[in-house]
Amino acid sequence: MDNVTHSLVGALLGQMGLKRKTGLAMPTLIIAANIPDIDAGCTVLGTVSLAMRRGITHGPIAMLLLPLALTAVMVWYDRRQTRRGTRPADRLPLRPGWLLALAYIGCLSHPLFDWMNSYGVRLLEPFSHRWFYGDALFIVDPWLLAMLIVGVWFSRKRDKAARGDWRRPARAAFAGIVAYLALNLGISTQAAAQARDLVPGARMVVANPTPVTFWRREVLVRTDSTYGSYDSVPFQALKAVSPIRPIGMEDPRIALRVVHNPEAQAFLFWSRMPLAEVQGDTIVLGDQRFSGIAAGNFRVELKP
Structure with a gap:
């Protein structure tokens, strides 16, 4: 997903109550939710970068080490501010155990959301080069963004007003997002099944999500030698949108x-x-x- 979405996921987790677990909780969650994308710097290499993106920095070694490194930086930063007398007086005491747990939570959210689109993620790199794909969300999903923004904004507004129920909007948004992800996974699964039934010899079927119209899929179908695409809307028959061509x-x-x-x-x-x-x-x-x-x-x- 895009980095605005990843950042908002970290912020939503904080607004659900995790930001009160330790000092520097919110920045840790937001940074951790983005940190696997440190491989984005390889894009200066042009097309060669495609072999590097969403690979080693999204795999198990990175998921183990990146939160440790981030926690160490946060602890160092807090102590540095304390020594210099610049530590904000209203910051909660730093609890390294909770800080590490939040770094892991934020970091693990990143490959989960990357998996949701058809670009995919190599979850086992460097032990396996296999790509994993959820085929459920467009890479920038405005409906997901809207739920994240609303949940974070209303939760922060209530928190600033010192309301005891400030966590509720974020938790409601989280529940809505889980339902939305499940719905889109179901739509993609159903569209792919339709295509396999329609096209004899289909070797690969990808129900590619489309922007804005989350319920619609561009279903990409391949046999051993040909490919084509179909438009899919739930509870309707597939419609061919491109001629069958040789691969x-x-x-x-x-x-x-x-x-x-x-x-x-x-x-x-x-x-x-x-x-x-x-x-x-x-x-x-x-x-x-x-x-x-x-x-x-x-x-x-x-x-x-």
Whole structure:
């Protein structure tokens, strides 16, 4: 998911009551909810970065070590402010045990929400390069953002007014988000099942979420040699929205050219639904999930 969503998830957890467990609880939750994205710096490498994103910093070693590192930084920061006499008087006492627990909670929320979209996450890296996908949410979901914002805003407003029920809006938002995630997982599962029944020989089916219209899915279907897409709305029949086309990955020139092309190697390592299109002497690689083969960074040209 986008980092605004991750930040708000951390803030919502704090407003549910966790921010009162220790000093620096809220910044710890928000930073922890974002810290696996330290791999975003690799985007300066261009297409090669696709092989690195949502990998090692989202895997089990990172989930173990990043919260420890963050807790150590927070403890150091609090002690530094204490020595300098700049520690805010209204900050709660620092409880390292709770701080570490909150760092783990925030950090673990990150791959959970990343898993919810079709971009996916390599949850077992570096022990396995396998990608995991929930196919349930668009990468920026306005409905999820709205629930997070409303829950955090009303909870903070009540807290500032010294109301005893300040946690309630955040907890209600959390319950709504859990229901929303379950609903979207169900919609994607049903759409994928429809496509498998409709297309004989379907080898891969991805119920790709669409922006804003959370109930609709762009269902991407592949056989061994062809691909196509369908529009899915719950309780309605699938509608074809693109012609059946050849995948094109069987071209023997692809393997020969990829050997000497680090960008293509990274792209194919990352790609879930690779496609190939011949354009003169050039072969263009793309991924079916991302608007065909001409979608920004999600394409690589293999020249002779």
